[in-house]
Amino acid sequence: MVKAKLLVIDDDASVRESLAGYLEDSGYEVVQAADGVEGLAVFDQTRPDLILCDLKMPKKDGLSLLQDIVDGDSSVPFIVISGAGVMSDVVSALRLGASDYIVKPVTDLVVVEHAIDKAMERVRLLAENEAYSERLEDTNQQLQATVETLEADLRAGRHVQQAMLPARPFASRGVGVDYALRASLYLSGDFVDYFELKPGVLLHYIVDVSGHGVSSAMVTILIRNEVNRLRTEWRYGISDHIEHPANILQHLNQELLRSQIGKHATLFIGLLDTRQRYYCYANAAHFPYPIVERDGEVLTLERPSSPLGLFEKATYEEHEFSYTGYIALAFCSDGVLETQDNSSLAEREAHWQQVVTEHRFHIPDICTAMGMDDVTEAPDDMTVMAVTHWNSES
Amino acid sequence: MVKAKLLVIDDDASVRESLAGYLEDSGYEVVQAADGVEGLAVFDQTRPDLILCDLKMPKKDGLSLLQDIVDGDSSVPFIVISGAGVMSDVVSALRLGASDYIVKPVTDLVVVEHAIDKAMERVRLLAENEAYSERLEDTNQQLQATVETLEADLRAGRHVQQAMLPARPFASRGVGVDYALRASLYLSGDFVDYFELKPGVLLHYIVDVSGHGVSSAMVTILIRNEVNRLRTEWRYGISDHIEHPANILQHLNQELLRSQIGKHATLFIGLLDTRQRYYCYANAAHFPYPIVERDGEVLTLERPSSPLGLFEKATYEEHEFSYTGYIALAFCSDGVLETQDNSSLAEREAHWQQVVTEHRFHIPDICTAMGMDDVTEAPDDMTVMAVTHWNSES
Known part of the structure; x- marks a missing residue:
């Protein structure tokens, strides 16, 4: 001294x-x-x-x-x-x-x-x-700089993820698709995608990868790529998995297990054929169950199979039904129901269904009604998607 | 008051x-x-x-x-x-x-x-x-918590990226592959992959996406998936792009532009055929140029084409050469040369070549010699890869 x-x-x-x-x-x-x-x-x-x-x-x-x-x-x-x-x-x-x-x-x-x-x-x-104050100031500056670096990194990642989301809204031949996605962190473990497999045949899915943030977002990229790969295989006549929702889930389950990433996901995938007026779907444990309004009747598509990426021997069931007039479907990730506090799960599901039907499957209005417009720090990613075929010609 | x-x-x-x-x-x-x-x-x-x-x-x-x-x-x-x-x-x-x-x-x-x-x-x-001190302490705690959240997010993402890297080292039928990858942030914009297309035919590439971190890592996933897609197409007899390095680059360039992510990448891809004893490659602006030691002679593989994801009309050239005895190749990303200060680029390239040949293309020794073992905060991602076929039977 x-x-x-x-x-x-x-x-x-x-x-x-x-x-x-x-x-x-x-x-x-x-x-x-x-x-x-x-x-x-x-x-x-x-x-x-x-x-x-x-x-x-x-x-x-x-x-x-x-x-x-x-x-x-x-x-x-x-x-x-x-x-x-x-x-x-x-x-x-x-x-x-x-x-x-x-x-x-x-x-x-x-x-x-x-x-x-x-x-x-x-x-x-x-x-x-x-x-002590000076040390605190220094530490704060360093932490601030670290946060800025990490946030810039994540913002750039978010930009890439956004670029992978499909264009919205979609409207063609009486079919409409729209969605909204709010990430709890910069990147989202929720993801949606859709495309016309053939004219009037729309494949669409909503996925919710376990966790959230970067790692979950990376898995959404994998899933999206695998679905696109099946689409390519189908184009070239190698496989017709893409036409069968259950086969898609089967394939994704294997890929996720094979990747050894240690992540699992729930995924609902549907195939809407507006020419034949039928709907075919498979559900890898996705919850909440999608809501369907079909020719004036409202129901939920229950009957889930196993999540993706957990069980080697999981099998996936396919379900289908037809409609005569119109069909409208609404999907959401579980994060959407978490925003409503102080109510039972059944109450929250009922509320969601009420909002969807009241707002006629219109995503911007549904978001507002579900309080998704001004969410800043959600505990989980929140995604809603609607697929509609209002055309009532037979 | x-x-x-x-x-x-x-x-x-x-x-x-x-x-x-x-x-x-x-x-x-x-x-x-x-x-x-x-x-x-x-x-x-x-x-x-x-x-x-x-x-x-x-x-x-x-x-x-x-x-x-x-x-x-x-x-x-x-x-x-x-x-x-x-x-x-x-x-x-x-x-x-x-x-x-x-x-x-x-x-x-x-x-x-x-x-x-x-x-x-x-x-x-x-x-x-x-x-003031108390406010600083509070801010400090909040920042610390934010950093921890973001870092946990990035660590999980890093884990996913690691899971996508190929197993190392690889050794089969006289062919050896090894690599090392150090990310400057949690996630890396550098990536390597390799696989045997047929017995004795090894496809391998090193990619360096512009920037670093999450967004660049996400692009490496895309690139890896596209290469795998070409491999699938080849398996099913749809396309033979995967057998032609220049065609692979052509495809990746289109995909990257189509994705509208706003990222570009350099990529060197080589196809080593140990049965025919020839090497075929294409280089999308990757630098530093790979080093080859072939039958006692050391050279660098110059002749680069355009980077990926920048020019719609970019074309990619393919080059090939044969060997009679053995071949050894070493690849690195530009981050590796950046660690050596106070020397010209030519000096750094010469040093890298000297290290590679002196250490007989042995990755762990090369890493040590290049100071990559104790790098904690590199300004850029650093990757080295070696592909060898020492077998001298003809």
């Missing part, structure tokens, strides 16, 4: 030197001055850690010197050591912020040392507090 | 009340006490913001009262207002930490008010500093 440097100012050389000698023996570095003018000069040159100052001195008295030092915006502590003077001197010293006031003759030098210790301790505490 | 509450303690009722009256008129809330004992009780009950205290009082004098309050660990400021007494009283007050010492009779009450203002100002500054 560096020795503290003390400046002793006294015009009485014997007093000054005996004090300096004692303090040097006690382990301090000591500089001296014989009056206020010299004191100020030595102070400027040596920048001591503490000043011990007499009051009555030639050229410039102690209070005037201390006033100059205080005015110079120095926070150096000082102790007045003065002969029995007037009360007003002590009051002045107090007002200037003296750490202590010791009356001469100093018979016990331990008293001086104790006063020095106390003053230095206070300075040390103040310095520690200041250093 | 809430009025400051002052506690006035004086046994002289007329002095006390005139002071209290004046201070109330000045906008303070004032509580009073007539001696030290009552003063302590009122202090405990009312918790004033500042104390104005006489010294000489019955029951308990001022210094004793102030000592109790200081000992009680209170940081309330206090001002002594006392009749002309002894110097030692002022010294005691100073040592207790009095904000000021005013000598009675108080002829100008403005002096008292000024002393109060000064003391309160100091308290306010201290409180502000404390509040």
Whole structure:
């Protein structure tokens, strides 16, 4: 540890030197001055850690010197050591912020040392507090920079994920598709996709990968690519899996297990054939169940199979039904139901169904009604999608 | 603003009340006490913001009262207002930490008010500093939590990306492949993959997507999937692009442009046929150029084509050469050369080539020699890969 440097100012050389000698023996570095003018000069040159100052001195008295030092915006502590003077001197010293006031003759030098210790301790505490604040400021700046780097990284990732989502809304030959997706982090473990397999035949799916964020988003890319691969295989006549929702799930389950990523997903996939007016679907444990309004009747598509990526021997069932007039379907991820607090799951499902039918499967209105417009920090990703074929020609 | 509450303690009722009256008129809330004992009780009950205290009082004098309050660990400021007494009283007050010492009779009450203002100002500054530190601590905790959330997200993403990298090292029928990949962030824009297309025919590539982190990593997934798709198409006899490095690049360029992600990439892809002993490659602007040692001769594979994802009309050239004895290839991303400071690019390339040949294309040794073992915060992703066919039977 560096020795503290003390400046002793006294015009009485014997007093000054005996004090300096004692303090040097006690382990301090000591500089001296014989009056206020010299004191100020030595102070400027040596920048001591503490000043011990007499009051009555030639050229410039102690209070005037201390006033100059205080005015110079120095926070150096000082102790007045003065002969029995007037009360007003002590009051002045107090007002200037003296750490202590010791009356001469100093018979016990331990008293001086104790006063020095106390003053230095206070300075040390103040310095520690200041250093603590500075450390906090530094840490904050570093953390802020880290957050900015990570967030920029994630924003760029989000941009890529957005680019992989299909165009919306879709409307062609009486078929409409629309969706909305709110990520709880920058990237989403929810994903939707759809495309016309043939004119009037629309394949569409909603997927919810376990967890959320980057890792889940990466799995959505894998799933999207695998579905696209099946589409390519179908185009070239290699396989017709893409025409069979259950086969698609079977394939995705195998791929997810094979990837050894340790992620699973729920996925509902439907094939709407508007020419034949039938709907075919398979459900890999996706919940909430899709809502269908078909020719005036509202029902939910229950009957789920296993999630993807968990069971090697999972099998997937395909279900189908037809309609004569119109069909409208609404899908959502479980995050959507989580926004409604204080109600049972059954109540929340009922509310969702009511919102969907009341707003005629219109996604922007459904989002507003479900409170998805102003969600900033959702605990889970939230996705809604609607597929409609209102055309009532037969 | 809430009025400051002052506690006035004086046994002289007329002095006390005139002071209290004046201070109330000045906008303070004032509580009073007539001696030290009552003063302590009122202090405990009312918790004033500042104390104005006489010294000489019955029951308990001022210094004793102030000592109790200081000992009680209170940081309330206090001002002594006392009749002309002894110097030692002022010294005691100073040592207790009095904000000021005013000598009675108080002829100008403005002096008292000024002393109060000064003391309160100091308290306010201290409180502000404390509040500032607390705010910093809070911000710190929040930032720390944010960083932890984001980092956990990215770590999980990294895990997924790692799962997509091929197994290493690979060794089969005299062919060896090994690689090392260091991400500058959690996720990497560098990627490598390889697989045996047929027995003894090894397709391998190194890709460096513009930027780094999540978005670049997502593009590596896309590229990997597209290459796998071509492999599938080839298996089913739909296309033989996978057998022609230039066609693969052509396909990837189109896919990247089509995705509208706004990312481009450099990619070197090679096809090593150990049965025919020939090597065929195409280079989408990948740099540094791969190093080949072929039958005792060392050369670099220059002749690059355009990067992927930038130019709609980019064309890719294919090059090939044969060997009779053995072949060894080393690839690296540009991040590897960036670790060597203070040298020209040509010097760095020469160094890389020297390291590769000196260490006989052995990845762990090359990593050590290139200083990749203890890299913690690289400015760019760093990847090295070696493909060897040492077998010298003809």
